[in-house]
Amino acid sequence: MIDDDGADDPAEHPDEDNEPDDHIELTPEQAANLRRVISNIPMPEIMLPESVRRSIADAQRALSSQNLKPLHEAQAVWRKQLSTSITSDTLKSFEQISEQLNKHIDFNGIAQSLETVAKINTTFAAQQTTLFKNLNSAIEAMRAGFYPSNLQSIEGLDFEDVDAVVMADGIPLYGLPRTATAEALIRAENTSKRRDILDWRWETISADCREIVLSCSSKSVAPYAPFAVAALDALDAGHTDAAQALAGSLVDTIVTGHFGSDRYKYTPNKKTKTTDAYDKFTVREYIAFAPMWQTYQPFFVSNGDKVPIQFSRHATAHAVSKHQYNRPNAVQALMFVCSLLYRISEESD
Structure with missing residues (x-):
């Protein structure tokens, strides 16, 4: 059924x-x-x-x-x-x-063998843990080695954070300023906060720039180093406008001398609309040269362009005004001059 x-x-x-x-x-x-x-x-x-x-x-x-x-x-x-x-x-x-x-x-022998195996497994697990710790440390050290010395000791540093400073804001971080100031710039919430840091810490930043320039020994930077020191002297003496004017001219001279006609690959113009050329740089090269992109943003008085408040090589040369000339911009310009000289000196040594 x-x-x-x-x-x-x-x-x-x-x-x-x-x-x-x-x-x-x-x-x-x-x-x-x-x-x-x-x-x-x-x-x-x-x-x-x-x-x-x-x-x-x-x-x-x-x-x-x-x-x-x-x-x-x-x-x-x-x-x-x-x-x-x-x-x-x-x-x-x-x-x-x-x-x-x-x-x-021999049941006792079996038990001892199993205990031995268990001990081996425990030891192996401990060795694996140690291995991974050492491996992580090695990877972290290798990753830190990609950065210039002033950034290497900053814990948990992400390249995106560095990129926001050097590319988006055009503030140099290659070799200067000192680690504490560099970290403050990286951790700052926005561009305005970073400009405040440049203004508040200008004296220590100037000292860092001077130390970097005086450490450069290659013949390739020798023609520029005295002018960089002169601009720093002007800043330290309170002649902010003179410091920015000389630094702005130095930036253009150094960039053109180093890159030649290739500078147009890395600066905004009619043919160069993106930063794709920067992708061919190493991490260190990128950090050193990325501030060029903001430094050379297009500005034409004849077009009625508004004078930018951030440091601009073109506005410094063609739109002398209190809107462009200020201490944060003078500090930023000198940082770029000195970090460029430091990088070029490294390449020549």
């Missing part, structure tokens, strides 16, 4: 249970003999690492009831057979097996 849903009607099979029989009927004597035999089999105590125990427990929990169903069914059959087949002869066989196990199998 088949129900409409295709399943057998349990009423047609009264002798079959729907669930596995978990109960084994043994006589008291059989149960006692079985416990005695099992108790004589040595069971080594194995101390597994906590991680291994957790893995085993997780694996056990991962077994679903559906996966265990065939096992339950097989156990039910085995238990029924066992309940009717355990005799004194069977128990005697168990005793003989137990004796053979005791004679020929």
Whole structure:
């Protein structure tokens, strides 16, 4: 008889249970003999690492009831057979097996071997942890090595943060200023905050620029270095406008002297609308030369262009006014002059 849903009607099979029989009927004597035999089999105590125990427990929990169903069914059959087949002869066989196990199998040795394996696994895991720590340190050191020395000790430094300063705002970071000031510029919220830092820390920035220029020893920067020092002297003496005017002229002279006609690949003009050419630079080259893009933004008095408030080489030369001439711009111009000389000197050494 088949129900409409295709399943057998349990009423047609009264002798079959729907669930596995978990109960084994043994006589008291059989149960006692079985416990005695099992108790004589040595069971080594194995101390597994906590991680291994957790893995085993997780694996056990991962077994679903559906996966265990065939096992339950097989156990039910085995238990029924066992309940009717355990005799004194069977128990005697168990005793003989137990004796053979005791004679020929070194359970203590097995336990020691397993403990050794566990120790090896623990040691290997520790070695892996150490390896990855060392590897991470090496990668971090390698990554830091891409940056100029004044940026290398800044923790968690992302290139995008550096890019926002050197490319978007045109503020140099190559070799100067000192690490604390460089980090303050990088962490600043916006352009306005960065200009405040240039204004507030102008004295230490000027000192950093002077140190950098005086450290340059290559012949390629020798013609420019005295003028950079003169501009710094003017700034330190309070002659901000004179410092910016000389720095603005120096920027153009140095860029043209270094790049020649290639300068037009890196400065905005009718043919160059994007910064794609900068992609060919190394990280250090990029940081050193990226401020060019903002420094040379188009500005034409004849077109009625508004005078930019940020440092502009063209506005410095063609639109002398208090709107363009100010201390933050003078500091920014001198930073670019000195960082360019530092980079060019490195390339020549």
